[in-house]
Amino acid sequence: MTESMPAIKGGAGPKVTIREFKQEDLDAVIMINKVCLPENYSSSFFLEHFFENPKCFIVAEADGKIIGYNMCRVEFGVSYIRTAFAKKGHVISIAVLDDYRGRGIGNQLMVVGMQRVKEAGASEMYLEVRVSNTNAISLYRRLGFRAVKILEGYYRDGESAYLMAIDLSKAG
DSSP, X not given: OEEEEOSSTTSOSOOEEEEEOOXXXXXXXXXXXXXXXXXXXXHHHHXXXXXXXXXXXXXXXXXXXXXXXXXXXXXXXXXSSSSSEEEEEEEEEXXXXXXXXXXXXXHHHHHHHHHHHHHTTOSXXXXXXETTOHHXXXXXXXXXXXXXXXXXXXXXXXXXXXXXXXXXXXXX
């Protein structure tokens, strides 16, 4: 299944398509991960999540080039929203190449990712984000995520993270 976005804000630029990850996208996704994020994962890590949750691993493509991705999984555990256990979507890694940021691509990757984990039966979704990543935090807040706790020293470099969550039954 693919979903198209309109051209870049203002009407200029290539049409962006959001579609499911394919194994032949792996090298492009690994490159995006390496240039955009300090947390880098092995090819086996990406493929493991693809095989376990193929519909929840999506990419953004423009003019035949992968420009972003959102890798999610569905898991069962203690809810971050209510006092119960829940089936949850987890955003493991999301990134958009610098040249394509500010065009709504990250937003669309998140919206489609939220739809996919909800279709897989998740009632909520969560993610971890560096406390210094104000652009990402703003995006997640606009989508309805809220910080539910601070994870002190979460990243290898010692930076803390916000754990942010959303109740998918109330998400627009």
